[in-house]
Amino acid sequence: MDLTISDDQRAIVDSVRDVLRDSMPMERVRGALDGDNSGVERLWSQAADLGWFGLGLAQHYGGSGFDLIDEALLFKELGRHLTPGPFLGTLLGARVAAIGGNDDVAEQILLGRAPVGIAVPRRSGDYLIHDAQAATYLLLSDVDRTVLIPAAAARERHRLASLDELSVRESAALTIDPFAEVAESFDPIHARGCTLVAAVLTGIAEATRDMSVTHAKTREQFGAPIGTFQAVKHRCADMGVRAALADAQLLFAALSVSEGQPDAALEVAAARVVAHRAALSNSRETIQVHGGMGVTWECDAHFYLKRTHALRDLYGGERDHRRLLLTASG
Amino acid sequence: MDLSLSQQDLDFRANAREWLRENFPKQSRPNDGPAMREFDLAWQRRQWDAGWAGVSWPAEYQGRGLPLLQQLIWFEECARAGEPDIDSRFVGLNHAGPTLIANGTPEQKAFHLPKILAGELVWCQGFSEPGSGSDLASLRTSGVIDGDDLVVNGHKIWTSFADLASYQELLVRTDPSAAKHRGLTWVICDMSLPGITIRPIKTLDGLSHFCEVFYDDVRIPLANVVGQLDDGWRVAMSTLSFERGTAFTAGQVQLTAVVERLLEVTHERPGPAGQDRAIDDEEIAGQLATLRAEVTALRALTYTHVLRSAGQSQPGPEGSMVKLFYTELRQRVMRLALEVIGPGSGERGLTAASWDEDYLASYSDTIAGGTSEIQRNIIGERVLGLPR
Numbered sequence A: 001m002d003l004t005i006s007d008d009q010r011a012i013v014d015s016v017r018d019v020l021r022d023s024m025p026m027e028r029v030r031g032a033l034d035g036d037n038s039g040v041e042r043l044w045s046q047a048a049d050l051g052w053f054g055l056g057l058a059q060h061y062g063g064s065g066f067d068l069i070d071e072a073l074l075f076k077e078l079g080r081h082l083t084p085g086p087f088l089g090t091l092l093g094a095r096v097a098a099i100g101g102n103d104d105v106a107e108q109i110l111l112g113r114a115p116v117g118i119a120v121p122r123r124s125g126d127y128l129i130h131d132a133q134a135a136t137y138l139l140l141s142d143v144d145r146t147v148l149i150p151a152a153a154a155r156e157r158h159r160l161a162s163l164d165e166l167s168v169r170e171s172a173a174l175t176i177d178p179f180a181e182v183a184e185s186f187d188p189i190h191a192r193g194c195t196l197v198a199a200v201l202t203g204i205a206e207a208t209r210d211m212s213v214t215h216a217k218t219r220e221q222f223g224a225p226i227g228t229f230q231a232v233k234h235r236c237a238d239m240g241v242r243a244a245l246a247d248a249q250l251l252f253a254a255l256s257v258s259e260g261q262p263d264a265a266l267e268v269a270a271a272r273v274v275a276h277r278a279a280l281s282n283s284r285e286t287i288q289v290h291g292g293m294g295v296t297w298e299c300d301a302h303f304y305l306k307r308t309h310a311l312r313d314l315y316g317g318e319r320d321h322r323r324l325l326l327t328a329s330g
Numbered sequence B: 001m002d003l004s005l006s007q008q009d010l011d012f013r014a015n016a017r018e019w020l021r022e023n024f025p026k027q028s029r030p031n032d033g034p035a036m037r038e039f040d041l042a043w044q045r046r047q048w049d050a051g052w053a054g055v056s057w058p059a060e061y062q063g064r065g066l067p068l069l070q071q072l073i074w075f076e077e078c079a080r081a082g083e084p085d086i087d088s089r090f091v092g093l094n095h096a097g098p099t100l101i102a103n104g105t106p107e108q109k110a111f112h113l114p115k116i117l118a119g120e121l122v123w124c125q126g127f128s129e130p131g132s133g134s135d136l137a138s139l140r141t142s143g144v145i146d147g148d149d150l151v152v153n154g155h156k157i158w159t160s161f162a163d164l165a166s167y168q169e170l171l172v173r174t175d176p177s178a179a180k181h182r183g184l185t186w187v188i189c190d191m192s193l194p195g196i197t198i199r200p201i202k203t204l205d206g207l208s209h210f211c212e213v214f215y216d217d218v219r220i221p222l223a224n225v226v227g228q229l230d231d232g233w234r235v236a237m238s239t240l241s242f243e244r245g246t247a248f249t250a251g252q253v254q255l256t257a258v259v260e261r262l263l264e265v266t267h268e269r270p271g272p273a274g275q276d277r278a279i280d281d282e283e284i285a286g287q288l289a290t291l292r293a294e295v296t297a298l299r300a301l302t303y304t305h306v307l308r309s310a311g312q313s314q315p316g317p318e319g320s321m322v323k324l325f326y327t328e329l330r331q332r333v334m335r336l337a338l339e340v341i342g343p344g345s346g347e348r349g350l351t352a353a354s355w356d357e358d359y360l361a362s363y364s365d366t367i368a369g370g371t372s373e374i375q376r377n378i379i380g381e382r383v384l385g386l387p388r
């Protein structure tokens, strides 16, 4: 057992951070809201050049041959930086196409030329589609199998209101006629998806903890930094514990999936639940720590809160995972 | 990074499990007094005789000298076997032992460490005083040098198992003129010395696990000072970070076992609103699922903390995160257990204690070893870097 971050992994994180800082700083994320997509497009082609979409895909499939844990480190940064774009669907879609035997499609996706959205069935019988706008393909995933279908199969598309202005969602009717399919027992795409959602949420929990700590050190009231007041300090301490817990569990989930450990399902469900709770509590509390500024559009806190809510049902909501937690063997 | 155990670790686990199957005490553990001490020490002695004591203690001090990971595996296997609480062995194995290893003289180590590992005696911790709990450094029990002795006068309180202990790690003020954190000394106190009076205190569960201890001109040889005179704060802090870091591993494993037991119980028993099974109660099911996620994550946090601090001589302040989360989680788990089993059932839980007793005992967790509020201060200031 080895739980230390390797030099290679540190290098991945550093490089992702550099790219995001340069190409997608918060001004550009906000720019995307005003319809300026230049940042998003530039980042997208950089991500393809850097092999992000095939980070954990074996080299013989055209990927970089790293592990799920390395993808989790990447997605944690995407969560931290509130990066918009169909990263999750595209990375998983490339995997499904490659493993499902559709090399040409896999190549197009890996090159960033064919973004992939994620379709989630709704009770009403139609589908909720995440990142629908520019998608060439759609991914549909459940605990038994994951399929890839052309985005053109979506009919009656309607843009849905989204609490998170940075993620575009549509409703649509779908005819499911997959051209690539991977059984969960062959390659656990669904478990990987859950883990990567947990990674994004963990990144959010860390970012909001850091925002709070920075503010608590600098903002002064009553002649002292507000971080000296225990009501604020203890709030920050709790944020720190939640983020550390989510991060440790993320590691266990990612490693147990790629190692095929017998308790992987439990580890993943735990990671998803703990990370969701951490992201939700931390983003809520960071608003409080920021005072009046916390409820302004200008403060980034609300974006984290909204992103957390937007991720609620992606790859199984907390309710599904809770059910799993009551049955999975440890 | 990987989670898989090496062949050596797997062999170690298999051997541990097999040995525990044969040797784990069959009788149930008395929950108080000298009978409990005898039970605990006999169990420790059995481990020592078979070479299982002090898995990660250095071999030069009669430990096995094995990696921390195998220590964790040992704790896990003990808990899986249903090990009674480490309780009366806690201070010796998790405080005094590690502190002596880090700070003791060769003579102190040679005399005390084997006795701790071999289960010859119980240790206790004399830090807290009536006027000095969270503000430990304000303590006033005095130690005055007289010839080759330190003459101690004062009053300690909340001293767990003082009435069962042979030795005590005692913190006294040796330089009253120095600043609060200076001028303290950590000394080994023989509990049979003249001038010591011990008065047990009854706790909310009706037991008496801690005591008041009065010192009236107690003469302790200066040779018993650990570290330097007036350097006791540093020595004490190395002990406390052990307590907050690795020392709760066994308890955490037990907590996971409790949650898994509750999962079984809720499938076997009726729910509070007359459901066939308690698990069909939405509130119980929801809480149990969250708790299972949390104990799973606690294990990940503990492993990450322990393995990453393996190279350091003492665990860092991150141990406070483990302590804080573990103790508050344990209270949530025991609260749900009481809800599911029903209060006052008197029914035996996983150990010899009843669910009621375990529930009541969980109230101590967030106070003993530094309250949750103090842990939050430490996390805020020393982990996150917030101003004091």
Ligand SMILES: Cc1cc2nc3c(=O)[nH]c(=O)nc-3n(C[C@H](O)[C@H](O)[C@H](O)COP(=O)(O)OP(=O)(O)OC[C@H]3O[C@@H](n4cnc5c(N)ncnc54)[C@H](O)[C@@H]3O)c2cc1C
Pocket: A230, B124, B125, B126, B127, B128, B129, B130, B132, B133, B134, B135, B157, B158, B159, B160, B161, B210, B364, B367, B368, B369, B370, B371, B372, B373, B374, B377
């Ligand atoms: C079961 C048990 C076993 C124990 N065993 C031992 C032992 O073997 N040896 C030993 O030496 N001690 C032992 N203790 C004592 C324990 O370490 C103290 O009880 C603890 O440190 C708190 O001190 P106190 O009881 O004086 O409470 P106080 O320090 O008076 O605290 C009272 C309340 O005020 C809060 N508070 C105090 N200061 C602050 C602050 N700065 N910021 C925010 N809140 C604050 C506390 O969190 C608490 O809620 C034991 C305690 C228990 C419950």
